[in-house]
Amino acid sequence: MILLFDVGNTNTHLGLADGxxxxxxxxxxxxxxxxxxxIRDQLLSFARRDAIEGVVLCSVMPRATPMxxxxxxxxxxxxxxxxxxxxxxxxxIDYPRPSTIGPxxxxxxxxxxxxxxxxxxxxxxxxxxTFDVVNAKGKYVGGIIAPxxxxxxxxxxxxxxxxxxxxxxxxxxxxxxxxxxxxxVGAVHGYRGLVRELLTRLRKELRAPRxxxxxxxxxxxxxxxxxxxxxxxxxxxxxxxxxLVWQYHVELRSSAxxxx
Numbered sequence: 001m002i003l004l005f006d007v008g009n010t011n012t013h014l015g016l017a018d019g020x021x022x023x024x025x026x027x028x029x030x031x032x033x034x035x036x037x038x039i040r041d042q043l044l045s046f047a048r049r050d051a052i053e054g055v056v057l058c059s060v061m062p063r064a065t066p067m068x069x070x071x072x073x074x075x076x077x078x079x080x081x082x083x084x085x086x087x088x089x090x091x092x093i094d095y096p097r098p099s100t101i102g103p104x105x106x107x108x109x110x111x112x113x114x115x116x117x118x119x120x121x122x123x124x125x126x127x128x129x130t131f132d133v134v135n136a137k138g139k140y141v142g143g144i145i146a147p148x149x150x151x152x153x154x155x156x157x158x159x160x161x162x163x164x165x166x167x168x169x170x171x172x173x174x175x176x177x178x179x180x181x182x183x184x185v186g187a188v189h190g191y192r193g194l195v196r197e198l199l200t201r202l203r204k205e206l207r208a209p210r211x212x213x214x215x216x217x218x219x220x221x222x223x224x225x226x227x228x229x230x231x232x233x234x235x236x237x238x239x240x241x242x243x244l245v246w247q248y249h250v251e252l253r254s255s256a257x258x259x260x
Contacts, residue, residue, distance in 0.1 A: 001050040003076070004242045005068050006104055007033075007059035009127055014046050015239035019247060022239045033067040043071060052076040056242040058083040058103035081246060083107055089248035090114060090241075092139035101140065105132045107241030108216065109140045111234070114244050116212040121202055122237065123195060123230065125217035127151055131198060135206065144198055149219050153187050168219060192226050199229045 004015035004022070007030060016024040026046050032039045055072040057080050059065045065082070072078045081087060083106055085098035090110035095101060108122040113134050122132045128151065131144035147155075149168055157165040166183050174189065176182025203211045215224045216237035224230040234240065 001047075001052055002243060002246050003047060003052050003055045003072070003078075004239045005055070005057040005059070005080075006107070006238045006242065007057065007061050007064050007068065008104065009060060012064070013236075013239060014043075015236065015242070016047065016050065017239070017243040017246075022236045022243055025236055025239060030061055030064060033061075033064040039067070040071065040075065043075060047076075052078055054078060054246055055080045056083065056246045057081070058107050058238065058242060060102050060104060081249060083242060083245055087245070087249075089245055089252070091134055092137070094135070094137075094139040094141050102130075104238050105130060105143065106140065107238045107245065108132055108214075109134050109241070110244050111237050111241035112212075112214050113138055115234075115240075116214065116232070119206045119208050120212045120214065121199065123199075123213060123215045123217075123220075124237075125149065125215065125219040125223060129195070129217075131202065133202065133206070136208070144202075146194065146198075149187060149191050149223070152191075153183060156183065168222065170222065170225070188222070189226075192223055195223060196227060196229055199227075 002017045004017060006013040010030060011027045012030045014026045015022045028042050055078045057068050069080050072080045083103045085093055088106055091113050108124055109132050112120045112122045118134045118138045119136045120134050124130045127148045129146045129148050133141050133143050135141045153166055156163045164180060166180050171184040171188050174185055176185045199213060203209055213230045214232045214234055215230045216234050220233050224233050
């Protein structure tokens with residue numbers, strides 16, 4: 001089994017995969033890496049008694065990365081394949097400063113290209129919403145970053161005296177009959193408008209009228225349900241990208257051995 005770590009700002013997404021797919025997934029708070037020994041028990045509970053053959057990591061929290069490396073060695077005696085532009089396989093990069101690309105965005109791009117070809121766009125609904133673009137040549141060329149849905153609604157609550165904190169959910173009408181409904185209309189329908197407009201521009205720039213678009217992240221299903229422009233929803237896209245990067249490395253090693 002391959003153990004996968006996607007370390008985000010708020011949550012660390014864990015995955016367990018074989019050579020074909022992600023079999024199991026769980027989330028732990030990223031803060032747990034800094035809270036003592038409890039993380040060890042959580043990792044062992046997630047992995048159960050499965051034999052861990054490899055460990056793959058992408059992290060946007062540099063402080064947590066050494067903790068993952070240490071845990072992988074102490075618990076399973078495994079070195080970690082950390083996804084960086086140098087270790088990336090499955091897509092090329094045509095970007096001025098590759099080291100500034102979030103590794104989770106690279107993992108998403110690998111999975112998107114593998115399953116949908118190129119060009120392809122990934123929309124990741126997280127703390128921020130990110131659009132990542134793989135061009136027709138199969139190269140990561142950049143993307144778009146906008147405030148996340150929860151970030152916007154939380155900001156309204158925190159910066160105003162009368163606007164409540166709301167739970168994001170579907171809203172049918174366009175005229176809010178309460179403060180909460182009005183906020184939901186702005187958040188859900190307005191956010192779909194933002195995503196639709198950006199995808200329209202991307203289709204024109206890529207000259208791809210039938211552009212595949214994969215949504216992932218916390219609000220992916222909600223927002224995608226009202227957008228025909230989104231063609232697939234894949235909640236575990238980042239973990240799948242990490243699994244594929246591992247497989248590409250395994251194939252490269254096998255090919256190298258075969259040439260000797």
